[in-house]
Amino acid sequence: MPGTAPSLESKFCRSRQETLRRYLSENDLDGAVFFDRHYIYSLTGYWHEQPLTPTALLLETDGGATIVTHFEDPVAPAADKVVPYVPNHLFTLKPNLCGCVTEVLNPLLAGLKIVGTEQQTPAALIEGPVCRDISEDYQYLRRHKDDDEVAALEYTIRSADRAYTEAKRLIEPGILEVEVMASMLEEATYSAGEVLSGWGQDYACGVPGGFARKRKIEESELYVLDVGVGIRGYRSDLCRTFSVAKNPTDEQYAAWEKVVEVMEMGKGMIRPGQSCKEMFEAVTEALDGWNGFSFFHHAGHGIGLDAHEVPRINSGWDDTFEVGDVVAFEPGLYGGALHGGIRLENNYLVTEDGNRQLSHFPLDLV
Amino acid sequence: MPGTAPSLESKFCRSRQETLRRYLSENDLDGAVFFDRHYIYSLTGYWHEQPLTPTALLLETDGGATIVTHFEDPVAPAADKVVPYVPNHLFTLKPNLCGCVTEVLNPLLAGLKIVGTEQQTPAALIEGPVCRDISEDYQYLRRHKDDDEVAALEYTIRSADRAYTEAKRLIEPGILEVEVMASMLEEATYSAGEVLSGWGQDYACGVPGGFARKRKIEESELYVLDVGVGIRGYRSDLCRTFSVAKNPTDEQYAAWEKVVEVMEMGKGMIRPGQSCKEMFEAVTEALDGWNGFSFFHHAGHGIGLDAHEVPRINSGWDDTFEVGDVVAFEPGLYGGALHGGIRLENNYLVTEDGNRQLSHFPLDLV
Structure with a gap:
């Protein structure tokens, strides 16, 4: 029989967020913007099972964790806010899906000067803050498994x-x-x-x-x-x-x-x-x-x-x-x-x- | 029995490159930098079958098509140049694989002012040119199927x-x-x-x-x-x-x-x-x-x-x-x-x- 993937626990997701926040703070970054579904799952417990559409996480150094997704009412145990975007128009997917995400994400970045990004973050679409790739450091931050x-x-x-x-x-x-x-x-x-x-x-x-x-x-x-x-x-x-x-x-x-x-x-x-x-x-x-x-x-x-x-x-x-x-x-x-x-x-x-x-x-x- | 995926033809790949080059030229872009394996296949015939590692294509508006990959001797019928990168060290993958690609890609971008990128291009790692996302336009350019x-x-x-x-x-x-x-x-x-x-x-x-x-x-x-x-x-x-x-x-x-x-x-x-x-x-x-x-x-x-x-x-x-x-x-x-x-x-x-x-x-x- 098929099993059921065990859920990530909110307290551990929060703890992983804190590890990342400490790093952001120590490196004078105002937040992190991740698009990797795997990283977002690890940090918030939200699994975006839809491979055709992107999702994003904004983790503010001095603020909360915001998920941008088109799913209504997503299970996101360690997210503080969920902001919706619309990937389709009358059922047909729009031509620039990451652009649909950043359209609602960019206004949330107002006031942030530098953000950490990873390899899947479409930095060319991020407006406002400078994007600094932190993929390598983030792998080290993930070393200890909860x-x-x-x-x-x-x-x-x-x-x-x-x-x-x-x-x-x-x-x-x-x-x-x-x-x-x-x-x-x-x-x-x-x-x-x-x-x-x-x-x-x-x-x-x-x-x-x-x-x-x-x-x-x-x-x-x-x-x-x-x-x-x-x-x-x-x-x-x-x-x-x-x-x-x-x-x-x-x-x-x-x-x-x-x-x-x-x-x-x-x-x-x-x-x-x-x-x-x-x-x-x-x-x-x-x-x-x-x-x-x-x-x-x-x-x-x-x-x-x-x-x-x-x-x-x-x-x-x-x-x-x-x-x-x-x-x-x-x-x-x-x-x-x-x-x-x-x-x-x-x-x-x-x-x-x-x-x-x-x-x-x-x-x-x- | 399993089949064999038909190869893309060099002449059609070249024709698709020309369509993209015309667009780049008309929009004052000096080239395109793509990381999407699918797009790279369509434009060069090179299929990067390894999902764990990235690959990149630089298409210069007034130059050739350069593939960055770690495969030796890749089948790339419509590439003018193949530049190797090293994703691992003694068999273990390095922590920032896109960074390994851009380490050898960035020197090739010297002199380019603005390049077109798509949603998978890790623009935060591109040094030199400004990155402008052209995902939407590129979908229109791909409309006619050869x-x-x-x-x-x-x-x-x-x-x-x-x-x-x-x-x-x-x-x-x-x-x-x-x-x-x-x-x-x-x-x-x-x-x-x-x-x-x-x-x-x-x-x-x-x-x-x-x-x-x-x-x-x-x-x-x-x-x-x-x-x-x-x-x-x-x-x-x-x-x-x-x-x-x-x-x-x-x-x-x-x-x-x-x-x-x-x-x-x-x-x-x-x-x-x-x-x-x-x-x-x-x-x-x-x-x-x-x-x-x-x-x-x-x-x-x-x-x-x-x-x-x-x-x-x-x-x-x-x-x-x-x-x-x-x-x-x-x-x-x-x-x-x-x-x-x-x-x-x-x-x-x-x-x-x-x-x-x-x-x-x-x-x-x-």
């Missing part, structure tokens, strides 16, 4: 699990990658109970990653399914690997055992204060070169509203785990004899005493 | 047809609306052979429209399925209505016959020089009030890259059909006894001597 956000991420994991169950049912030599992907999408959508806000990523078989192709999967291959499911903006990131033959070779099985072992080792390092870079190095040390196979990519990253967030389990950054981080950890082994490689990925919440594993779909190759 | 665009729309119709076939197979009393929607999405995706660029719209049963709910459809109802399928940005818009019982009442059947009759009548009016408003009035005259039922919405609209484009078959605008228009025409009847109503929608290309119907899925209620 309980309602963890629940939202767990809900997306539930849909990914459904998709994996379907994949295991379908995978056999000769099926097209795109058929596996489309069927997994159906299951994830049905399970979510609504159209997904995000869907990715790796559905190519016999290789470490890539989009689904119109190609038949082959008996000898391992199928690395790296699946990102987004619901109302929150996006989990899991990976499982399945043997197409349902009968892995000894070499494939041994490599799988090694990745599972490293997954346990790494899980032990996901705790407050641990250097993410050191964890990356420990994982790489354990995997890269093992039995002649390689481990060539990052070991993981934060998740939330963007596909990759802070902290990064990667030698290219020097992050440290903090309580409230939600991270994807993804060890793997690759090389010719594996016919695609093995990657396993779970999601974890960093807690005071270590971590809580959020994803539980079996790791097995078969 | 042969390759018509083929792209026909390809999306093929996927919608697959989705309708699946719906007819599944529909029976007790199935959830969201199950029907998810299964149709799977079929459309499989048929397209790739992840869709757009998916909508009305999957609520027993009512004239709305999103899919976790609700069981009922025997007495008519199921109005208004389906928008987008592939590489091009989006068709069809509607069929099915009897859940596979046994419409006399009243439902008579209303269906009436809508089919008006569909034929309206099709006869889709020809160059015809006032769209007059067509709307003729359709409304024929339907609204018939047998006590209502016709309360627009009679159709152009399609292409936005869900609704020019021309509008609507009393709120005064458009006239032109050769090259591709329009959706959607007569309907609604009222209590119909238990949801009847809407039928086909897509047509306006030709010299009338129109060519692009969609052919049977109109039947059963």
Whole structure:
């Protein structure tokens, strides 16, 4: 049965607003103007489910949170004001929908000198204040996940699990990658109970990653399914690997055992204060070169509203785990004899005493 | 079997670029900076299939078409230059991806004073020229569809047809609306052979429209399925209505016959020089009030890259059909006894001597 996405809680939305307001105040910004539906949901609890029309949030540094939407009576637990706009004329959508939003938004900006914007804010249509892109800083501000956000991420994991169950049912030599992907999408959508806000990523078989192709999967291959499911903006990131033959070779099985072992080792390092870079190095040390196979990519990253967030389990950054981080950890082994490689990925919440594993779909190759 | 999206033709992309360049020149704009993947595809033939990362097009009024993308060696038949950017660092995505694009784009803008932008252009990150939103005008410039665009729309119709076939197979009393929607999405995706660029719209049963709910459809109802399928940005818009019982009442059947009759009548009016408003009035005259039922919405609209484009078959605008228009025409009847109503929608290309119907899925209620 389809589930129901858990609502975000007003008190947490307000707390996230306060975090953003503090930042705005410290950076002499008079407010923030966001158009990203995902960000608006996170900050107000208002989910704009209509992908054809835009919506906007004005968060004033010394004022309230105002949503501009065309839905009457929207569920917006942490909004102080809802201002309507009209996207259509006698049912037909107008040609510049963001312009329809800014037509009612711009008068609300009178008196604001500089506002923070993100990548989806159509700054060319904002009149009055100067727009300063704060996308990067806003990703850092979102790093700590509140309980309602963890629940939202767990809900997306539930849909990914459904998709994996379907994949295991379908995978056999000769099926097209795109058929596996489309069927997994159906299951994830049905399970979510609504159209997904995000869907990715790796559905190519016999290789470490890539989009689904119109190609038949082959008996000898391992199928690395790296699946990102987004619901109302929150996006989990899991990976499982399945043997197409349902009968892995000894070499494939041994490599799988090694990745599972490293997954346990790494899980032990996901705790407050641990250097993410050191964890990356420990994982790489354990995997890269093992039995002649390689481990060539990052070991993981934060998740939330963007596909990759802070902290990064990667030698290219020097992050440290903090309580409230939600991270994807993804060890793997690759090389010719594996016919695609093995990657396993779970999601974890960093807690005071270590971590809580959020994803539980079996790791097995078969 | 899944199909393969037809490629856009270089000569038509170039012609569309020239139309935009003429506009830029006439409006004293030195170029256009677009981030909308769909617009970039239409203008250059380059499809950026990666939804997690942005891409950009700079079209100089007195120069070439430059694409900024992180894909090496992209298929970009009508681009003069491809400039790479790096969205990740050792596999992890950077926190401000549009900023990564503008980092390499901004130096190319040196010397440009004013550029045209659209709703997805992150103007706050553009340095140098003033950004002027031209979204509305650009919709008008796209009105005439070239042969390759018509083929792209026909390809999306093929996927919608697959989705309708699946719906007819599944529909029976007790199935959830969201199950029907998810299964149709799977079929459309499989048929397209790739992840869709757009998916909508009305999957609520027993009512004239709305999103899919976790609700069981009922025997007495008519199921109005208004389906928008987008592939590489091009989006068709069809509607069929099915009897859940596979046994419409006399009243439902008579209303269906009436809508089919008006569909034929309206099709006869889709020809160059015809006032769209007059067509709307003729359709409304024929339907609204018939047998006590209502016709309360627009009679159709152009399609292409936005869900609704020019021309509008609507009393709120005064458009006239032109050769090259591709329009959706959607007569309907609604009222209590119909238990949801009847809407039928086909897509047509306006030709010299009338129109060519692009969609052919049977109109039947059963």
